Structures are given as C-alpha cells and as structure tokens.
Amino acid sequence: MIEIDLEEEKKALAREYKELLRISYQTLTPEDKKLIRKAFDVAVDAHKDQRRKSGEAYIFHPIGVAKIVASEIGLGPTSIAAALLHDVVEDTPITVEDIEKQFNPKIAQLVEGLTKISQVKKDMNISMQAENFRKMLLTLNDDVRVILIKIADRLHNMQTMDSMPDYKQVKIASETLYIYAPLAHRLGLYNIKTKLEDLGLKYTEPAVYNDIVSKMKETKEEQDEYIKLVSDVLKKSLNDESVDYTIKGRPKSIYSIRRKMLAQNVSFDEVYDKFALRIIYKSNQHDEKFLAWKIYSIVTDHYRPSPSRLRDWISSPKSTGYEALHITVMGPKGRWVEIQVRSERMDEIAEKGYAAHYKYKQGVTEENGLDVWLNLLKEALENSETNAVDFVEDFKMNLYAKEIFVFTPKGEIKSLPKGATSLDFAFSIHSEIGIKTRGTRVNGKLVPLNYELKSGDQIEIITSINQKPTINWLDYVTTSRAKNKIRNVLNENTKKIAEEGKELLTRKLKHLKITLNENVVNELVNFFKLKTSLDLFYRVGIGSIENQQLKDYAAQKSNTLINFFKNKIKRSPSTNSEEIHRQEITNNYDLLVFGVDQDRLDYKLSSCCNPIPGDEVFGFVTINEGIKVHKKDCPNAISMQSNYAYRIMQAKWVDSSQQEFRAVLRITGMDTLGLTNELTKVISNQMHVNIQSISLSGEAGIFNGQVTVVVQNNTILKKLMDNIKKIDGIDKVSRENKN
Numbered sequence: 001m002i003e004i005d006l007e008e009e010k011k012a013l014a015r016e017y018k019e020l021l022r023i024s025y026q027t028l029t030p031e032d033k034k035l036i037r038k039a040f041d042v043a044v045d046a047h048k049d050q051r052r053k054s055g056e057a058y059i060f061h062p063i064g065v066a067k068i069v070a071s072e073i074g075l076g077p078t079s080i081a082a083a084l085l086h087d088v089v090e091d092t093p094i095t096v097e098d099i100e101k102q103f104n105p106k107i108a109q110l111v112e113g114l115t116k117i118s119q120v121k122k123d124m125n126i127s128m129q130a131e132n133f134r135k136m137l138l139t140l141n142d143d144v145r146v147i148l149i150k151i152a153d154r155l156h157n158m159q160t161m162d163s164m165p166d167y168k169q170v171k172i173a174s175e176t177l178y179i180y181a182p183l184a185h186r187l188g189l190y191n192i193k194t195k196l197e198d199l200g201l202k203y204t205e206p207a208v209y210n211d212i213v214s215k216m217k218e219t220k221e222e223q224d225e226y227i228k229l230v231s232d233v234l235k236k237s238l239n240d241e242s243v244d245y246t247i248k249g250r251p252k253s254i255y256s257i258r259r260k261m262l263a264q265n266v267s268f269d270e271v272y273d274k275f276a277l278r279i280i281y282k283s284n285q286h287d288e289k290f291l292a293w294k295i296y297s298i299v300t301d302h303y304r305p306s307p308s309r310l311r312d313w314i315s316s317p318k319s320t321g322y323e324a325l326h327i328t329v330m331g332p333k334g335r336w337v338e339i340q341v342r343s344e345r346m347d348e349i350a351e352k353g354y355a356a357h358y359k360y361k362q363g364v365t366e367e368n369g370l371d372v373w374l375n376l377l378k379e380a381l382e383n384s385e386t387n388a389v390d391f392v393e394d395f396k397m398n399l400y401a402k403e404i405f406v407f408t409p410k411g412e413i414k415s416l417p418k419g420a421t422s423l424d425f426a427f428s429i430h431s432e433i434g435i436k437t438r439g440t441r442v443n444g445k446l447v448p449l450n451y452e453l454k455s456g457d458q459i460e461i462i463t464s465i466n467q468k469p470t471i472n473w474l475d476y477v478t479t480s481r482a483k484n485k486i487r488n489v490l491n492e493n494t495k496k497i498a499e500e501g502k503e504l505l506t507r508k509l510k511h512l513k514i515t516l517n518e519n520v521v522n523e524l525v526n527f528f529k530l531k532t533s534l535d536l537f538y539r540v541g542i543g544s545i546e547n548q549q550l551k552d553y554a555a556q557k558s559n560t561l562i563n564f565f566k567n568k569i570k571r572s573p574s575t576n577s578e579e580i581h582r583q584e585i586t587n588n589y590d591l592l593v594f595g596v597d598q599d600r601l602d603y604k605l606s607s608c609c610n611p612i613p614g615d616e617v618f619g620f621v622t623i624n625e626g627i628k629v630h631k632k633d634c635p636n637a638i639s640m641q642s643n644y645a646y647r648i649m650q651a652k653w654v655d656s657s658q659q660e661f662r663a664v665l666r667i668t669g670m671d672t673l674g675l676t677n678e679l680t681k682v683i684s685n686q687m688h689v690n691i692q693s694i695s696l697s698g699e700a701g702i703f704n705g706q707v708t709v710v711v712q713n714n715t716i717l718k719k720l721m722d723n724i725k726k727i728d729g730i731d732k733v734s735r736e737n738k739n
Contacts, residue, residue: 025074188353501541614714
C-alpha cells in the first residue's frame with residue numbers, strides 16, 4: 001500500500017502552480033493569471049478523489065500537460081486553462097455547459113474537442129485507431145489548439161507511464177510513433193517530436209534504447225571535448241566580426257541514431273554525426289539573411305564544407321515554417337560536423353512552431369505554411385470515401401516526405417513533397433486545373449504526367465475542357481490531395497451504382513431473414529474480401545455478387561465470430577485417433593506458445609520479417625489467415641500495434657529442437673585470396689551449419705556475398721555471424737529480414 005503524505009502533496013501543488021506561471025512563454029496579465037487560477041482550482045477540486053496507477057494524485061497530470069502547453073508549445077492563457085480542465089468532462093460530473101458558464105465559450109469548445117477525441121469507442125471494429133486519428137484531425141476545423149493540447153497530453157502520458165503494464169506501454173508507444181510524432185513534426189514542434197520518438201523507442205525496443213543511451217553516456221566526455229575544440233576556433237572569429245551569438249552542442253536524438261543505424265546498416269560507432277553545433281545569433285528581421293551568410297563565410301574559412309550537404313532553409317523555408325542554414329563541414333580528426341545557423345526568431349519558431357509564428361506575424365494577413373497546410377488537411381478530411389487506414393497512410397507519407405521547391409510559369413515558388421509528379425503539381429495549383437490536365441511541360445519540354453519533379457523545375461500545365469481523370473491517374477500521383485481529388489471524380493459514377501446496389505442488397509438479405517446494419521456490412525466486406533462498404537454495394541449494383549454467394553454468407557453467419565476463430569485457430573480435444581495423431585504432430589512442430597496461458601495454436605510465419613526461433617515475436621490475428629507471427633522489430637510492427645492493438649497476441653518460443661529455419665546473411669569485405677574457401681570452412685566445418693545457397697561476387701577489391709543457411713534457432717545464427725566476422729578481410733555481416 002502506497003502511503004500518501006497529504007500535507008506534502010498540497011505543498012507540491014502550490015509549487016507546481018507557481019512554476020506554471022513562471023515558465024509561461026507568453027506574458028500573462030493579472031486577468032490571465034486569474035483565469036488560470038480559477039481553472040486550476042476547478043481542476044484540483046474535480047479530480048480530488050482520483051489517483052494515477054503510480055499512486056500520485058491525478059491532478060498532477062493536467063498540471064503537467066498545462067506546463068508543456070505553456071512553455072514548450074508556447075500557447076496563451078486560454079489554452080493553459082483548457083489543458084488544466086482537459087479531463088474534467090470525461091472523468092468527473094462537470095459538463096461542457098458548466099465550463100462555458102464558469103469560464104467562456106472558447107475554453108468550453110477546446111475542452112469539448114479534447115473530450116471528443118478521448119471518447120471514441122474502444123470496440124473491436126477494424127481500423128479503429130485510424131478512425132480515431134481522423135476524428136481527432138476533424139477538430140482542426142474548430143481550433144488547431146485542440147491538437148496542440150492533445151500532443152502535450154500524449155507527451156506527458158509518455159513521460160509518466162512506467163507503472164503501466166508492458167502491453168499497454170507498447171500499444172501507447174506504437175500509437176505515438178505512428179501518429180503523434182509525425183503530427184508534432186508537421187506542426188513544427190521539433191523538440192516535442194524528438195521527445196515523443198525517443199520515448200516511443202524506449203517502450204517499443206527497450207534493449208536497443210538502453211544500449212544507445214549507455215553508449216552515448218560513454219562517449220559524452222569525448223564529444224563535449226570535440227564540440228569545445230570546434231567552438232573555440234569559431235568563437236574567436238565570430239567575436240572579431242562583432243556577431244552577437246551563442247553556440248551550443250546538440251546531441252542527435254536516440255531515435256534518429258537508431259533510424260540511421262537501420263537505414264545505413266551501420267553500428268553505433270559508425271554513425272558519425274551524433275551531434276550538431278548550433279549557432280544562434282541576435283538580429284533584426286531585415287539583416288537576418290545577411291548575417292546568416294556572414295556566419296557561413298566565417299565557418300567555411302576554418303572548415304571545408306560539403307557542397308552536397310548545404311541546406312538553405314532561409315531563402316526557402318520548409319512548409320512547417322522552419323528556417324535555418326545547415327552546413328556540414330569537415331572538422332578536426334577528419335570527422336563531419338553539422339553546424340546549424342539560425343537567428344533567435346528562427347530558433348523560437350523551430351522550438352515553438354505554431355505559437356512563435358503568430359507572435360512574429362504581427363498582423364500580417366499573408367497565409368503562412370501552417371495555415372496553408374491546415375487548409376489542405378481540411379480538404380482531405382472532407383473526402384469521406386477514403387478508407388481510414390489508407391487515409392492515415394497517405395497522410396503520414398506526406399508528413400514525413402522531404403520537400404522540393406519548384407516554380408510556376410510566372411516564377412512563383414511552390415513547395416511539394418519529394419517524389420511529387422507533374423500531375424501532383426497541377427492539383428496543388430487548383431483541383432479544377434488538375435482534373436482538366438491534358439499534358440505538362442517541365443523546363444519547356446513536354447513530359448509524361450508521372451514525371452518526377454526535382455527542385456528548381458519550372459512547370460507549365462496544359463488543360464482541356466474535355467479531359468477527365470482515368471483510374472491510371474492514381475498511379476501517376478503521390479500526394480494525398482491529388483489522390484483524393486481523383487478518387488472523388490472517379491467515385492461519382494461508382495456512388496450512383498452503389499446507392500442502387502445498397503437498396504438491392506437490403507431486399508435480397510430480407511429474403512434471407514437478415515437485416516442490413518453496420519455489423520452485417522462489416523461481415524460482408526470481410527466475407528467477400530473487400531476493402532470498403534462502397535466496394536460491396538458497387539459489386540451488388542453491377543451484379544458481380546450473386547444470390548448463391550449471399551446464401552453462403554447467411555449459412556456461415558449462423559456460426560459466431562468466436563466459433564469462426566476457434567475453428568480456425570484452436571483445436572478442441574477429440575478422441576478420434578486421426579485427430580490425436582494430428583495433435584501429436586502439431587505438438588512436435590508448434591514451436592510457439594501464445595497468450596498468458598501459453599496456448600498452442602496454429603500460426604504462419606510472416607514473410608515480411610521472416611522470424612526464426614529465438615527472435616522476439618508477437619502474434620497478429622488476421623481476418624482470413626489465422627495467426628501470423630511477426631518479429632517485434634518488423635517494419636510493420638508499429639502500424640499493427642497502433643491500429644489493431646486488440647488483435648495482438650503475446651507469443652514466445654518453446655523447444656525449438658524439432659525444426660530448422662532459413663536465414664539469409666549479407667556479407668561484405670575486402671576481396672582477398674582464399675576468402676571464399678575460409679568462409680565456407682567456418683560455416684560448414686566449424687559450425688556444422690548447412691548452406692542452402694551461396695552467391696559471391698568481387699569488384700574492384702570489394703567482396704559481396706549472400707549466403708542462405710539453415711539453422712535451428714537465433715542463438716546458433718548469432719554465433720555463426722560472430723565467427724564469420726572474425727575472418728580476416730570481412731567487414732560486415734548482417735541478417736536480411738526477407739528471404
């Protein structure tokens with residue numbers, strides 16, 4: 001039993017309140033402070049009987065969220081008050097109307113938006129998380145601050161979930177990496193994005209996270225020394241030129257180090273840019289650009305820059321509003337160092353995003369990047385035809401995309417995601433232009449509609465009133481805006497047929513004594529292996545679903561979903577000798593157990609990550625293929641754990657002596673005489689491992705090999721890889737996920 005010192009708790013509350021006012025980014029008037037005090041008192045009283053799993057008074061959570069809103073996102077008193085009250089409607093008898101009476105309609109609207117997000121039903125419909133996300137984004141139509149407070153809420157939950165059970169930590173962390181971190185990134189909240197990603201990694205891959213943290217601690221002293229070495233050289237010249245500046249070293253986030261290790265297939269020691277230097281200078285807005293290039297000149301006087309890694313986001317800011325000059329230079333000891341140059345204003349926008357934009361906007365009516373982005377987002381949300389999972393995937397793809405900058409025929413600059421095509425550009429100008437596009441010219445030359453644009457291209461769109469999109473256009477575009485517009489046009493005809501199909505289906509099912517409702521629609525969509533209800537109604541409308549198929553559905557409907565899964569997955573005991581014999585075979589070869597009760601169930605090994613015994617794995621209950629087993633670090637794991645948490649099953653390997661598995665090894669090194677012979681000797685003779693196939697090649701002194709081996713488990717595979725690494729001339733040995 002946790003002992004609670006109420007007196008100490010009261011003192012802590014008073015301290016937290018003072019801290020909240022002190023760290024506010026915006027200047028608070030006496031009226032603002034009164035409003036925050038009132039919200040604080042109402043929240044303390046409303047949550048007085050609630051405690052978190054850790055035993056701490058619940059009120060410390062809304063205060064924690066309000067502190068993030070006040071200091072890290074930089075919002076004002078209205079948002080701070082809404083953050084303090086964000087859980088009262090959901091968790092206490094207080095209503096939205098009560099808040100409107102006690103405070104004002106704006107605070108009530110924000111709290112209502114936050115409550116709506118929390119109250120999405122947690123039933124077992126497919127793609128619930130994706131739908132939840134879409135509903136959350138719909139609140140942008142009311143006020144973007146709802147999303148900003150929600151991001152703060154998620155960050156505080158991530159910072160305080162140590163006392164939660166493991167499976168909940170993994171689910172929340174996966175959802176955070178899947179949705180909230182990209183969203184924070186797109187809203188320009190880089191600090192928060194970094195924290196969310198690092199915490200997400202901490203709970204989804206704790207061993208990897210802890211390993212990187214401990215290695216970063218080991219190398220911290222050496223890095224600090226290196227930063228000082230570079231800083232001291234630059235400081236002298238900056239002082240001589242009378243630049244008013246500060247220099248600070250910024251370590252790369254744990255998550256981005258992990259991402260680089262995976263993307264480049266390198267170890268921690270081989271990630272060279274584990275930190276950056278940031279030069280923040282004082283300047284009025286008029287001289288900002290001039291001073292940035294002056295600092296660039298000073299830096300490159302001392303260190304040789306890499307021309308291919310210069311990023312000028314001052315002349316062309318990112319669509320998030322981020323402005324800076326990033327220079328990668330060859331520093332002492334032959335190491336590349338990234339130096340970020342930005343003014344105090346740019347630094348504030350990078351740290352605070354939305355809030356700083358509006359602080360510096362000062363009555364200017366021109367739309368900034370955030371406003372443009374929000375308008376595009378609202379447009380995408382209005383397209384209700386898109387399947388929720390597709391919507392999230394499209395949205396995320398456009399969130400993460402790097403940007404290119406292209407020009408209209410009149411020389412206006414436009415920002416598009418990297419990989420965008422000339423047809424994407426047409427839709428970015430206006431959807432009506434996109435729909436009527438007959439051809440495109442890039443830099444004066446006629447190009448196909450799927451031509452991939454590069455930064456600096458100038459594009460001219462040729463339109464025709466008779467032009468209409470075709471289904472192929474969906475393959476010609478990459479942006480969700482263009483895809484949604486094309487789908488809308490294509491769907492107009494489909495919708496008419498689907499409406500007739502729905503009426504027809506209702507009548508046909510009535511004859512089979514089945515009422516058409518949401519559950520039946522979902523079951524039919526799964527039964528016919530379709531994606532959406534629109535697909536279903538359309539197929540009935542054109543007559544491709546026949547009466548006999550509907551009768552088959554009606555017959556299987558008499559079995560419940562539970563029986564369906566039981567028959568598919570779990571064998572019931574039987575005295576039938578054939579069944580007992582089959583059970584014995586299964587027991588010998590089922591190397592995985594599932595769930596808390598360690599049940600033996602049928603499963604398939606997923607081909608996307610090819611798990612073998614000894615790997616950390618989980619089970620995923622599919623609609624048509626029973627349980628599929630994935631590695632915990634499978635590329636699709638985050639998406640599955642976030643979108644379909646209710647379908648995830650705990651899984652672990654048991655006795656693995658009965659079966660063998662294939663693993664593909666990728667080997668690189670220096671091509672020396674006898675290397676192939678040495679390699680096969682280590683695998684076959686020393687380790688007694690069977691080689692199934694081998695492919696070796698050498699070019700200009702570099703050796704590349706792909707060897708498929710048959711092993712019993714992960715331990716043997718790791719030992720084999722360690723032994724191969726010891727061979728003279730071998731540089732790297734890695735296991736490929738895919739066979």
